[in-house]
Amino acid sequence: MALAKQYSDRQVQIIETVTETGFSAIDALSAQFNVSTQTIRRDVNALCELGELRRVWGGVEPPPLSGNLLYAKRRIMNVEAKRQIAREVAREIPDGSSVALSIGTTPEMLIDALQEKTNIKVFTNNLNVAMQASERHDWSVTIAGGAVRSGDRDILGSEVEAFFNRFEVDFGVFGVAGVSQDGGLLDFSEAEVGCRRSIVKNCRSSFLVMDHTKFGRPAHVRGGHLSDVDTIFCDKPIPEIFADKLGKTRLIIAAPERGEEGEA
Incomplete structure (x- = not known):
């Protein structure tokens, strides 16, 4: 999949986790992927800049839906x-x-x-x-x-x-x-x-x-x-x-x- 190559496997899995749960705390993601909270924050910040996720108090959530998502x-x-x-x-x-x-x-x-x-x-x-x-x-x-x-x-x-x-x-x-x-x-x-x-x-x-x-x-x-x-x-x-x-x-x-x- 072309777009998936622009993300690390962990970043793709973070998107899937947050999309499915509706909200994930940074500490919970850190424990899930067995990496430091600093590493998760870097991944999350990058995904938020790209519009894949949105930072909220204590964690991250999917961006608000407005119509259909891009196919990619x-x-x-x-x-x-x-x-x-x-x-x-x-x-x-x-x-x-x-x-x-x-x-x-x-x-x-x-x-x-x-x-x-x-x-x-x-x-x-x-x-x-x-x-x-x-x-x-x-x-x-x-x-x-x-x-x-x-x-x-x-x-x-x-x-x-x-x-x-x-x-x-x-x-x-x-x-x-x-x-x-x-x-x-x-x-x-x-x-x-x-x-x-x-x-x-x-x-x-x-x-x-x-x-x-x-x-x-x-x-x-x-x-x-x-x-x-x-x-x-x-x-x-x-x-x-x-x-x-x-x-x-x-x-x-x-x-x-x-x-x-x-x-x-």
Whole structure:
């Protein structure tokens, strides 16, 4: 991941820890990473200058959210959770499958998780997905046309919806920006919703991939419901308030690989 190389592993893990907990004290971070408080302060100060975190009395917290985060920043948030989810999805996809992959960081990580699979047919509007998948000589990659969104490296709009409507694939894999308390799926634009709905309509099995932070996260465009998809993949058990919103939707909690549990 390009942006992750600009940060140390510890700094990436600090961002993930603070994002997940909502607040972390300097002393607690020092103990967690087994380094001095001075070292943690240097890391935190650097991350605050870059806008990744915000200093508050006694510790640090995530910056206030105002709309969607830049794609490059989303790539380094909850990385291990997304990898766990991607590996679990890959177990459900056999050799020779056709897969529609939408925008977002978790669908991108699925390409890495599918590397041992053969003869995969990829249909996508995600340039990151297309570039990685095209490195496999036994896979085929078909990509939507249109204007590329700056920074997000993807394509949205009516052309993309028409693109996904031209195919019927085995699996459709997509994420969401957030989930409302009534189980509604939320995104930041109507184009994102339209893309997701086109994938759901034209796949035999629909897979919603999302880490636990998406539950209750605000976004302003509604489109679909948790019960509309066949399977939801998440890294942790979902909050109780959402459990009765699933209907017949299958829920798979992605377990960490052996040796990951307890890692930051």
